Amino acid sequence: METQSVELKAGEQALIGKMMVKNTSGTAVTLECTGQGAVLHQSEIVNSDATATFAMKVYYVVMNIYIEGDEGLAKWRDSFLTLMNLAIESNVPSMVEIMTEIGDALVLGNFRSALNACLKLIAREVELEQQAGMDVPVAAE
Structure with missing residues (x-):
């Protein structure tokens, strides 16, 4: 399985798999994601x-x-x-x-x-x- 680290700045959002996640803490956090699925920072998402x-x-x-x-x-x-x-x-x-x-x-x-x-x-x-x-x-x- 693929493992990917995702760093989110305070207040930043990202799409991980089919979920939007938001860092609600006041500091940057690093998430370790294992498995398959899209990982996109909010700045990478366009409509x-x-x-x-x-x-x-x-x-x-x-x-x-x-x-x-x-x-x-x-x-x-x-x-x-x-x-x-x-x-x-x-x-x-x-x-x-x-x-x-x-x-x-x-x-x-x-x-x-x-x-x-x-x-x-x-x-x-x-x-x-x-x-x-x-x-x-x-x-x-």
Whole structure:
């Protein structure tokens, strides 16, 4: 079984499995979680309103797959494939490369790795937009 340590600052919330937990103490606490399931700090959780950019749409889909596991993969697969096709059509090799990395991780069941790769996609999107002189809303940091 997988063991993961989660540090929560005072007042911070996190999703652990299917539960939201909140540190109500006045100091940081470290939780040791054993088993399988999503672990997301509140700052890593986005809702559909935060999907203003392509990369954030991908992050939202992959985040839901990570939270829901194999059932989420079945539910969100078509959404991911639609976004993958958009990446291919964009003809931006660096975006396609990162999307392929995300897709490979999803196929292997490494949902957390896929979510982490989404952060690379977000960073690359910001770089490309800055190079083009456009203003990009940054949602998940």
